[in-house]
Amino acid sequence: MKTLTINLGRNRMVKTYNIAVLKGDGIGPEVTEATIKVLDEVQKTSNFKLNYIYGEAGAHCIPEHGTNLPKETVEMIKKTDACLKGPMTTPEEPGAPVSVAVTLRRMFNLYANVRPCKSFPSIESLKPDIDLVVVRENTEGLYSGQEALIAPGVSVAFRIITTEASIRVAEYAFKLAMQRKKHLTYIHKGNILRITDGIFKDAVKEVQKRYPEVTVDDLHIDAATMQLIKQPATYDVMVTTNLFGDILSDEAAQVTGSLGLAAGANIGETYGMFEPVHGSAPKYTGMNRVNPIATILAGAMMLDYLGEKEAFKKIEAAVVAVLVEGKIRTADLGGSATTSDMADAIVEKIK
Ligand code: NAD
Secondary structure, eight states: OOOEEEEOSTTOEEEEEEEEEEOOSTTHHHHHHHHHHHHHHHHTTSSEEEEEEEEOOSGGGHHHHSSSSOHHHHHHHHTSSEEEEOOOOOOOSTTSOOOHHHHHHHHTTOOEEEEEEEOOTTSOOSSSSOEEEEEEEOSSBGGGOOEEEEETTEEEEOOBOOHHHHHHHHHHHHHHHHHTTSEEEEEEOTTTSTTHHHHHHHHHHHHHTTOTTSEEEEEEHHHHHHHHHHOGGGOSEEEEOHHHHHHHHHHHHHHTTOGGGOEEEEEOSSOEEEEESSOOOGGGTTSSOSOOHHHHHHHHHHHHHTTOHHHHHHHHHHHHHHHHHOSOOOGGGTOOOOHHHHHHHHHHHHO
16 A cells, blocks of 8 residues: 555644546546545545545547556556546447456456445335445456457357456455355356356355355345345345346345445455446536435545545445435435535535
């Protein structure tokens, strides 16, 4: 970690964290700026400083740089303690640059994508009392993006699953389960994908031997998507492969109220990148309309990762207070407040 600690006398130590900020595309700049406002406010009553270093990344870079992730941005990220990443647009044409999120996850070995899904008081969710975390393998699976056209109209995609990556993400999920309700569910499609999900299942069972206190069960992905709607409160930590985790966490987010509330962390051995679960929602670009809470909570998770638990709790409590009060609601929550109204309301609650 590149953290600096400055002694201001009278036992007041102020840590400074270097934070890479990538605003992204579409609604990215709006939700990232809203998050910076909140992070600025929380620093006023905390013993740390965030030194933001802004970098360019996303589809908007392609015309000028020929890539969505310029080299200078990668070099900048290497010098920081963590990254706050706004959503980015990924062009879909064959041959277009790979998603920035996917590249950064692989480049910095951010092997665990951690997506908490919690029902908030006073926000209509499909069922009450949901509090689960989807832990998604973040470096391989169908997200390897290795595809080939083998004959006209016939294509294949490689779903790469390794013991090493599966063990690593399972280990993360079991550690998390130990801090929570000691209940872990692993999700797969082993009845059909016998070799790839066979490796994943064996890896989970191998790690399970080290965590005898954790109750373990498993579900097929199709059953899991159904159970998440039927009885989501039954689950606590759900661990799965890359694409299944992507789908399951979007579903879990909607079950708890809105994609606009769901934050995610990408965690590796030495670095963490924090972003909303949602994408760049291009049709809302510049309208000051979307919900910034997902990115604000991603910023809070970043502080938790950096060891600033109190600041994390302050932001989370402020978000809950605004939602409970119910005066400021963005369109996804049935209101007409703007992105900046929401950020300002959260800032007021932190003061
Ligand atoms: P999306 O998440 O951008 O939008 C889907 C819908 O969700 C939106 O139309 C909107 O109705 C709602 N929504 C999303 N964010 C919201 C918010 N903050 N507040 C309120 N409502 C919100 O998904 P998409 O349309 O499939 O993807 C758009 C682009 O984003 C694509 O280029 C995709 O590749 C990219 N994407 C990027 C990331 C990332 O950067 N990590 C993640 C997902 C999608």
